Amino acid sequence: MLSARDAAAARQEISEVLCRYAVYVDDGEFDRLETLFAGDATFDISPDPKIVPLPATGRRKIREVLEGRYDVVSKVDQRRHLITNLVIDELGEDEAVTRCFLTVLSVPKSGGPVELRGTGVYRDRLRRIDGSWLIAERRLVLDALGT
Secondary structure (H helix, E strand, O other), X not given: OOXXXXXXXXXXXXXXXHHHHHHHHHHOXXXXXXXXXXXXXXEEEXXXXXXXXXXXXXXXXXXXXXXXXXXXXXOOEEEEEEEEEEEEEEEOOOEEXXXXXXXXXXXXXXXXXOEEEEEEEEEEXXXXXXXXXXXXXXXXXXXXXXX
């Protein structure tokens, strides 16, 4: 069982990992993004929006899938993945289960208003590996999806 101090530190570290994910995806920092995942991690979206090949297994494959999507959308707009309402449902010494809301906004490079591109809930399982919290499973359950 984690002490109160260790639990607080773990919660902060987990929050940082999930926020870094959004920043790295939006800024195209895929070398850094890859380091947030366990080697055998899985990534999936349901219902499958048919915009990337899913499910993706392994940190390298997850990177390829997300980088491929970035290469398509970054030509026409700047996306921002907003991660909010993070809840850590389970927290152990080496494993955590979380959920948080996702809102995806975009600003067209040609100008125009901010557009809502999608909403959903990330359901994640993280593992502490060699002292670092890493995403072991990331599943996005979509509420709505634009183009």
